[in-house]
Amino acid sequence: MSETLERWGSRRAFILAVTGAAVGLGNIWRFPYMTGENGGAAFLLLYVVFVLVLGLPIMMAEILVGRAGRRGPIHALAHLARQAGVSPHWRWLGLFGAVTVFFILSFYSVVSGWSIEYLIESVNGNFSGRTPDEIGASFDAFLADPLRMTFNHTLFILLTMSVVAAGISGGLERLNNLLMPLLYILLVVLVGYAVTTDGFGTAMAWLFTPDLEAITLSVVLNAMGHAFFTLAVGACALMAYGAYMPDHQSLPRAVVAVAVMDVAVALLAGIAIFSVVFSQGMDPAEGPGLMFVTLPIAFSDLPGGPLWLSVFFLLLLLATWTSSINLAEPLVAIFTDAGLKRGKAAALIGSLVWLVGLLSVFSFSSLSEVTWLAGMNFFELVTTVPLEFFLPIGGLLIAIFAAWVMPASTAMRALDAGPGGFRLWRGLVRYVSIPLVVIVLLSALW
């Protein structure tokens, strides 16, 4: 494999693509329910700390490797390892990333399918005039209906794979980013509504006054996994995007811009959702259904609610679509690099992901009691292990490779932040990020 000469059209295009990968279900769906299940402010605090000391520096490490290698992850790692005089076995890290994105994509598609269902329902006005209890009950009924869920899951796989097969993700990213400001506006409007509810004060206190005693090992592990997941770090998926990064662009600056946008979406969604939770007397630890129950309730209280609810689910769908393309690209690339046609590779990966996704679909009905590991059903398993273990392990190895194995001159050029910026980044990765991931992982496995 030789070096790619392709580049994103502009610096902005690179930031838009990475933002498209970052902002998705992690922010609007997973962040709120994980915060709910992990006790609120303690989780939020840890998540922000992990984004700063792990997510950002390791995200730079990951993109830097792709940028220095100017190839797909597997070839970039092998090439750079050879250049550094170490074993090309580092390429297996790229394959490990592929395994990680495969399992993530399998449930990502199922849950994105839920937003397709909710988009259709809200366009049909099915939520207007319904009581909160009815809204909750209709979500449960949906989960219990594997046929409807399979339909939406199938649709989402087709949406993702057709864009990947046609190689037109750039167009979708432009659309996504054109519409992204609207997502922020809608979230701000929702927060404005949240302020008027009785639950707002409780929600703010619950989100922003951490009780340090609530920090348990599992809260720490969950927060770390979520920091990697939400920034799309640790699976070599962003490494693939780094290969096309323009020659002159500060990587730290680009990455910080993405992280700010990513965290902002999560915080706005969290404030809106927990205000509804506390004003309706709901359970914050309600689980994966949290957003799908609270947001229809919130919008139904607003003027023009049904319309805005539809717009919201459309934007969410677009956001998850660009993320799932980022998940699928490295998988497809493995097969196109091996000589398969793009369309065939996309069809192959799409079918496999679809099949495995069915196990998640049925985890809400016939397979709900079938446990695979530590009492978890399949959906619980794939929404936990790849995020909480695979991503941090992948991120750890990427960080070791970028900060210890790669020659400093190569890494410094790819970071593009000057000698001072480089030393700061490398010091942070070497002496803070790497030890921290190791400590958390070891204590968790213990």
Ligand code: PFF
């Ligand atoms: N960052 C995405 C989200 O928050 O929804 C999920 C994701 C995309 C994770 C791509 C990992 C990845 F490689």
Ligand code: NA
């Ligand atoms: Na995210």
